[in-house]
Amino acid sequence: MKTAIAACFAMAFAASLAAQDLAETEGYEVELPSQDVATDKARLLEENSPEDSLREIIDRFSTHPDRFTQTSGEALYKTSCMGCHMPDGRGAEGAGHYPPLAGNPKLVSKYFIVTVLLTGYHGMPRFGDQMDDAQIAEVSNYVRTHFGNDYSDAVTAEDVSELR
Amino acid sequence: MSITMPTRRQLLSMIGHAAGTTAMYQAMTSMGFAATSDYSGPIELAGSQGGTKVLILGAGLAGLTAAYELRKAGYDVKVLEYQNRGGGRSWTISGGDSFTELGGHDVDCTFEKGYLNPGPWRLPIHHYAVFDYCRKFNVPLQPFIMKNNKAYLHNSQAYGGKPQRIGDVETDIRGYTSELLAKSVQQGALDEQVSAEDQEKLLEGLKGWGVLDKNYRYVTSEAVGEHRGWDVLPGGGLMPKAEPSTPLDFGPLLNSGLWEQLYVFNEYVHAPAMFEPVGGMGRIGDAFTEQTRDLIRFNARVSKIEQNEGQVTVHYEDREGGGEVMQETADYCICTIPLSILAQLEIDVSDEMKRAIASVPYASAFKVALEFKRRFWEQDEWIVGGISYTDLPIKQIAYPSYDLFEDGPGVVQAAYDTYPTKNYTYTWNTLTPQERIEAALEFGSRIHPQYREEFISGTSCAWHRIPWTLGCYGQWTEELREEHYETLCEFDGRIALAGEHCSHIPAWQEGAILSGLDVIRRLDARVNA
């Protein structure tokens, strides 16, 4: 199965995804399928062609190694926070845990999440040097209005700038 | 004439003449020259006469070093470990292995032979403690090829995306910088810094070092062929005449970004020769585990650490026994649980210590390994071992230093990054195991077009999805160290921490072992005070 999928990608895409294409996409916004679909590989493959799903994976990466180049809160979430807080924002549990963002009372204060992103918190690394003020604001707002969260006091780039 | 201080070298040669080499070595050490490790041979402990009980949390190299040595010195030792295996990050994934990562995806490995070292994979020679324990525990070692001049440097924006050989880039950089320096000397730009006599020597040196012609230019020549390689290799009999290769042009080379990819090879921790255990880095973790197996309670998830004047009590969940909470008491506790996890546990320590525990962020890292039908990198490209570097999100491709010249299948470490301040590694940690393989195949095939045709299977490790570390390693900064490091390493009552995070060599096994040794030395001194 794995081999077959890979072979498909090979033929269709090795050529068209030349390295230069990647550079030209600087500043793009990733249009991703809805949350559930993105987490469910089988359904993703059913609804998208293999080329689309490979493109989706490759486009998840920034086009610059030192800073995130995505601009929307959703794209930023899906290329960074999601690694630990998971696609559904529920975090995860192992020998320790990643706290859920879904229904997390600490998010009541918009300044809390901004500070955590800027400076790091417990084991969580800081993102302040890889996201600019607008990006920190976008991703904070995304988290505070998704996963069942519904806060209306939006974070602005100016708020972030003041907390830096 | 004014009196000048002797140089260090002059001083050393004076000592050497006067007192023989032992004095010379001691002098070198005290001047900070020869001292390369805090490891001064096997540890000697006074030992425990009264059966002092020590509870060790975590069965990685820090915990198991402490367990092995304390037991040897007569202590009553017990280890609690979350996983069903010992060794911690000293780990190898081979065919037949599988695990479930955070997020619920299974990672499996079906490699016929070959493996992925998801964490540690190479050993520099000055990590004396690691080598000493490998000797003691009979872990066979083999060379690890860090630098291979035939491997590639690759920048997708340079040379039309065509990778360049490491040896070519390095020889050319050396040639051009030598040529330019020679020019500066000849134009008098260094007259103030370098005497006329030394200028002669410098020019002579640059000519040999940079392979310059008689006019101090770096251009193709027989001599350049002998250093940089040939377009037509010297042959036998009536074979065609050898033709030297041609250096890359200076301007494009300077702008290619490839020079900076070479710096990694200059680091002390990457100096040749490097080594690796035969069969994978996990052999070290396994060896420590074999030595201490009877002391370890596996599947024990520590949740709470209490202490009072007289003893330490640790609460843990028995992961096999349906999560039943158990207790264990001891005179002392050495905790090697990564800070990313410890910061969340209830622990009876000072506020200062709690702040130290909570202060250290954990770096992100990931690796992907791919299995191919044949060793095309060797057969088609003559890259036998070594590492290629690229600006693509895979960052590097490491070719195996074992099973060389065999037919295949073979496994390459197809992607690895751990830069804490770069973003690609975060993105890899958001991908599912299958997506990581697809991405590694896609990016890698821009360097090795054979990838798709030869691909068999893949496996990976995204360190932020590993349930027992929640990241790769403790990412200290100078400021954080200044503020918290000493507190973190000091005893707090009957509890002391150890692990790579309690060392000045984070993300190296040597750091874990040295911190384990240091903490038991202090514990032993306390017990025998």
Ligand SMILES: Cc1cc2nc3c(=O)[nH]c(=O)nc-3n(C[C@H](O)[C@H](O)[C@H](O)COP(=O)(O)OP(=O)(O)OC[C@H]3O[C@@H](n4cnc5c(N)ncnc54)[C@H](O)[C@@H]3O)c2cc1C
């Ligand atoms: C990507 C990567 C590359 C590396 N490269 C190299 C290299 O090339 N060479 C090198 O020498 N080193 C390298 N290292 C570093 C090396 O792996 C570590 O420094 C070393 O293995 C850490 O040992 P430790 O004992 O401190 O921690 P660990 O080995 O992590 O041990 C800690 C133990 O605690 C357990 N634990 C966690 N939580 C709990 C709990 N609640 N209850 C009970 N037990 C728990 C864990 O399961 C684990 O077994 C690398 C590491 C990584 C991640």
